[in-house]
Amino acid sequence: MPTKEEIFEKIREALVEALGVDEEEVTPEATLVGDLGAESIDFLDIVFRLEKAFDIKIPRGELFPEDVLTNPEYVQDGRVTEAGLAELRRRVPFIDLTEFEKNPVVQDFANILTVADMCRFVETKVEVAG
Amino acid sequence: MRWFWIDRFLEFQSGKYAKAVKNISLAEDHLHDHFPGYPVMPNSLVVEGLAQTGGLLVCQYTGFQEKVILAKIPRVVFHFEARPGDTLIYSATVENVTEDGAMVKATSRLGDRIQAEMEVVFAYLDGQFQDKMLFDPVVLQHMMRILRVYEVGCDAEGKPLGLPPALAVPPAGT
Incomplete structure (x- = not known):
């Protein structure tokens, strides 16, 4: 059972890999599109990584x-x-x-x-x- | 169109894993321009071969019902140049499949050395492209047969792969 900090760390890792950003850029306040430069296709990539990292399913439309x-x-x-x-x-x-x-x-x-x-x-x- | 950047499949487990071989030959025209006097396989064509290995794996898994496109390569690393006479073995593993696409990890090996590593995201084109055809089913069927998928392929239960209904071509004259 992960803590909130562990969840943040895993999300940070997923965003670093999917968006090619530096770890320091991934702060809680950072916006995915404006600050981290995510484009529409990146969200598909991010969903794949979150599903795998947390062993969850994210149906279409649930996050966006x-x-x-x-x-x-x-x-x-x-x-x-x-x-x-x-x-x-x-x-x-x-x-x-x-x-x-x-x-x-x-x-x-x-x-x-x-x-x-x-x-x-x-x-x-x-x-x-x- | 002769856009084949793998020579044949060696293994093909539906929805999971595929292994293909690419023999690099000095008979390939492009090697004489890349580069004159120093022929090396362009990395972009290794990427294409890895994408074909993984892309056909995903296409087959969907029963050729989805229009599968290469959407993104989040990561690719090349460890050394591949040259004429080299036999590259491409492996592709499906990491995740959703209703919108698939994530595949792929490697290129020469003997026991890893030549390249890649992550690739495939997306399915959505409803607005439903009436558009990316590949003629006859061409795709031809491609799958040439690459010998149906000689080595198996489904999740290990049974030999059959030709999917979407690729079945009615006999000439019907």
């Missing part, structure tokens, strides 16, 4: 709720609606949406995911020690 962000029911004029934000809060409670909610432009969503969000996500999938 693309289906919500492309659903006309939740998006209008390129912005996530109130109903959409409620759906995001339900679907991805591990992501801190505070900043995004102020100006919920769909194309900005990919930029908000941080390493800390990813740690919280993994903590929902494995039993955490302590």
